[in-house]
Amino acid sequence: MRIVCPFCGERELGEFTYLGDAKPQRPAADAGEDAVYDYVYMRDNIAGVMSENWYHGGGCRSWLKVTRNTLTHEISAVEAAAGAGAAKVGA
Amino acid sequence: MKYSIFSLARAALSGHKTWQRTWRDATPKDHYDVVIIGGGGHGLATAWFLASEFGIRNVAVLEKGWIGSGNAGRNTTIIRSNYGLPGNTGFYELSMKLWERMEQDLNYNAMVSQRGVLNLYHSDGQRDAYARRGNTMRINGIDAELLDQAALKKMLPFLNFDHARFPVQGGLLQRRGGTARHDAVVWGYAHAASALGVDIIQNCEVTGFVRDAHGKVTGVETSRGRIGAGKVGMAVAGSSSRVAAMAGMRLPIESHVLQAFVSEAIKPLIPGVMTFGAGHFYVSQSDKGGLVFGGDIDGYNSYAQRGNLPVMEDVCEGGMAIIPMIGRVRLLRQWGGIMDMSMDGSPIIDRTPVDGLYLNAGWCYGGFKATPGSGFVFAHLLARDEMHKEAALFRLDRFQRGAMIDEKGQGAQPNLH
């Protein structure tokens, strides 16, 4: 698996760190315990195409949003994650 | 068929042509008291304990491929009970005790080999942590020995004691730990369960749940038709989220790939199991002579049963750090397996919010050693509808209650456990 970073180009996997599914969103401060529990612990654990957060620590140190198929490891899109690191500078 | 020295001698005299199939490849009936989904070690062990210990023999194990085609046949076969936290410590020791009598119980040679599991330490801080873990084990009646460098030099003279960054200073040894032949564990449970009437049904993928008007699960839809069930138990390691989704449930689990590696065969070198304490590398030597080793999971969600090169490099670097001479050994084979990584790194055994559906999941990369214990406590839950005391902390709602069992203290980040 290689990831094409929008800032650095195609790089080997070892340069990146994985955070996980990009779908869970931090609930509002007053959202209540169930919403926080859901956000922190529960996952769709998709078998198929998933949107994920990756960090390019061995390169530009940007957070990236990667669209990847968990059944095949095929990557169909890589974008800068909204509001993160080099994304701000580049945009 | 009963196995003994006599059956072996008889078969040997007839050129080993008289061996019979060791278990029945069954076709599905309309209804069972209990249906277990997943013919890995845990599913088969559960069925055997249901039949042998709890008197429930109208049981089917449904496996989408062939039995042992999942993690049961892909793991690095290490068994141990050196856990430090309440919940895990007692459970894994229960499992270890069941390993010690498994071959007699099943009348099957599972090649259980208690040749020791040694965790190396490389700093004073790590020594203290291991001493603490060893003490936890000992006050729970589990064997543990803290060895210093002098003791290790006698035992394993080839270790890299003078590594510049991670010198081997000593290790925590559990002598009763070791390895078992993974395929034989699967076949042994199949053999013994089948003899008690359990139906083992292969090429039978569960594709949905049958539910009554109250939502209770009353059966499963499969690639071989509908099968009715009094109760359904899931033991589908790695696929738990996918199967749970068919019942409308989400789980605190991510599926990740772990790789394993085997080298060409060499003369006996490594007497037991060894782990590197400053990176992630563990190794044992198989009876055929190959070094069997592994390390970290690849770290991203995957259902592909296929690993990547950076982890391979990392694992091999870990090996080189403690045993430099293995750099001359060639790698023979490598593969991957998909495991449930839970949010605290510990397993989940419980009823589910769906009536009639029971869950056995979240075994991470350590579920092989749990096979007999997991089968026993899951059978207990299915038969009696109450948790066995050694599994009482593995509840599904522990995340909601803040009662996590997080051995590594990593928090809710499955790829770090």
Ligand SMILES: Cc1cc2nc3c(=O)[nH]c(=O)nc-3n(C[C@H](O)[C@H](O)[C@H](O)COP(=O)(O)OP(=O)(O)OC[C@H]3O[C@@H](n4cnc5c(N)ncnc54)[C@H](O)[C@@H]3O)c2cc1C
């Ligand atoms: C490379 C590797 C090394 C490991 N090393 C160790 C180790 O050294 N020590 C240790 O303790 N643990 C180890 N583990 C972990 C251990 O292998 C697993 O935790 C354990 O095997 C899981 O339980 P199981 O045997 O029941 O799983 P599996 O054998 O995976 O059984 C689950 C079964 O469910 C079936 N299934 C899935 N979906 C369906 C469906 N819809 N319908 C019907 N059937 C279905 C699958 O085909 C599979 O056969 C390792 C794992 C891997 C991948």
Ligand SMILES: [Zn+2]
């Ligand atoms: Zn980059």
